[in-house]
Amino acid sequence: MHLRTAAARRFAGALPSLCVLALALAGCSPERYPQTALLPLSDFARIGDHVQDQTFYWALGVFVLVEGALLYSVFRFRGRPDDPEPSQIHGNTTIEIIWTLIPALILAAIAVPTVKGIFDTNQTPPDAMKIEVIGHQWWWEFHYPDADVTTANEMYIPAGRTVELLINSADVVHSFWPPRFAGKRDVFPGRETRLWWKADSTGLFSGQCAEYCGIQHARMAFHVRSVSPADFDGWIAHMQTLGPKPPAAPAAAPAGDSLKTASAGGNVRDPQAAPAASQKDAAAAAPQGPEYAQGEKLFMTKGCMGCHSLQAVKVPKGLIGPNLATVGSRSHIAGGWLENTDENLERWIREPQTVKKGVLMPNLGVTEEESRALRAYLRAHK
Numbered sequence: 378m379h380l381r382t383a384a385a386r387r388f389a390g391a392l393p394s395l396c397v398l399a400l401a402l403a404g405c406s407p408e409r410y411p412q413t414a415l416l417p418l419s420d421f422a423r424i425g426d427h428v429q430d431q432t433f434y435w436a437l438g439v440f441v442l443v444e445g446a447l448l449y450s451v452f453r454f455r456g457r458p459d460d461p462e463p464s465q466i467h468g469n470t471t472i473e474i475i476w477t478l479i480p481a482l483i484l485a486a487i488a489v490p491t492v493k494g495i496f497d498t499n500q501t502p503p504d505a506m507k508i509e510v511i512g513h514q515w516w517w518e519f520h521y522p523d524a525d526v527t528t529a530n531e532m533y534i535p536a537g538r539t540v541e542l543l544i545n546s547a548d549v550v551h552s553f554w555p556p557r558f559a560g561k562r563d564v565f566p567g568r569e570t571r572l573w574w575k576a577d578s579t580g581l582f583s584g585q586c587a588e589y590c591g592i593q594h595a596r597m598a599f600h601v602r603s604v605s606p607a608d609f610d611g612w613i614a615h616m617q618t619l620g621p622k623p624p625a626a627p628a629a630a631p632a633g634d635s636l637k638t639a640s641a642g643g644n645v646r647d648p649q650a651a652p653a654a655s656q657k658d659a660a661a662a663a664p665q666g667p668e669y670a671q672g673e674k675l676f677m678t679k680g681c682m683g684c685h686s687l688q689a690v691k692v693p694k695g696l697i698g699p700n701l702a703t704v705g706s707r708s709h710i711a712g713g714w715l716e717n718t719d720e721n722l723e724r725w726i727r728e729p730q731t732v733k734k735g736v737l738m739p740n741l742g743v744t745e746e747e748s749r750a751l752r753a754y755l756r757a758h759k
């Protein structure tokens with residue numbers, strides 16, 4: 378076929394690239410991305426998703442109409458060498474009123490679900506379980522005030538129950554972002570912000586600091602481990618055996634919650650697959666070999682305990698690192714981004730400044746053998 382114009386020939390030339398681009402975009406399926414906000418798993422996240430959906434279809438309509446009219450005009454009214462001077466037009470009041478009114482009406486239509494969404498997300502439902510979230514450079518601390526237990530980088534929540542997060546920073550500005558459950562929330566020193574949601578699925582889901590907070594901002598991640606209410610109560614009871622307080626009477630599981638039986642199962646590979654609740658007192662029950670004893674000694678003498686508590690407590694005065702009460706069973710280490718395998722844990726102990734340059738933990742001159750012993754000791758803390 379003979380292509381008449383240069384533009385048509387250029388389009389034909391670009392066709393293979395456009396096909397490749399279309400194929401590449403097909404790879405952007407949200408299932409492949411653990412931190413997609415397009416697959417909401419909570420009531421809160423669905424409010425935002427609803428607004429985004431509506432806005433998207435309005436935008437799609439505007440795009441198709443405007444680009445369609447543009448392309449039509451480009452080809453229909455293109456100039457030819459012997460064309461006379463076209464008639465000159467200066468303004469058209471009717472058209473100007475129409476193209477001002479239509480966008481105003483579309484914006485008004487988008488404003489209705491947006492404003493409703495703002496009010497709906499601003500209102501914490503009653504009877505929410507409180508969790509204090511504290512941002513540190515570069516890790517997250519989660520404190521459960523009712524049970525008085527604290528963990529780091531892996532937040533346990535009961536699926537089917539509303540949680541309310543009271544968010545603070547210990548140092549600079551961060552942003553707490555659990556994309557499958559809620560939008561981003563800025564984190565300030567000296568000012569509390571709040572966020573809530575009710576998860577409808579169980580599993581392990583990743584989240585991320587979403588505000589630049591220093592050189593290792595990208596490695597200030599965390600995970601949300603959403604478990605059944607019974608497993609959650611089991612976890613709390615287990616944590617209380619590791620904390621400063623003696624265990625309290627177990628809380629009653631909430632009745633009548635609409636917890637989905639088909640679990641989403643999480644979208645993050647979990648190297649420590651079983652939840653801590655089912656490994657209750659694993660550390661005490663497991664036979665501890667000579668590596669454990671050597672590790673325990675090294676933990677006391679190498680300087681680890683100068684920064685880290687082994688109890689499920691908030692960062693106590695004077696200490697600066699996350700507590701390691703359950704480090705052996707956490708899915709990730711080093712601020713919630715490095716898989717908690719034996720190899721990674723040993724390397725993290727040996728050379729934190731290589732693994733996560735600029736982090737407060739210094740290289741302490743730990744040998745390979747010592748790192749194996751420390752790993753054995755910490756792995757037993759579940």
Ligand code: CUA
Binds near residue numbers: 513
């Ligand atoms: Cu904390 Cu970025």
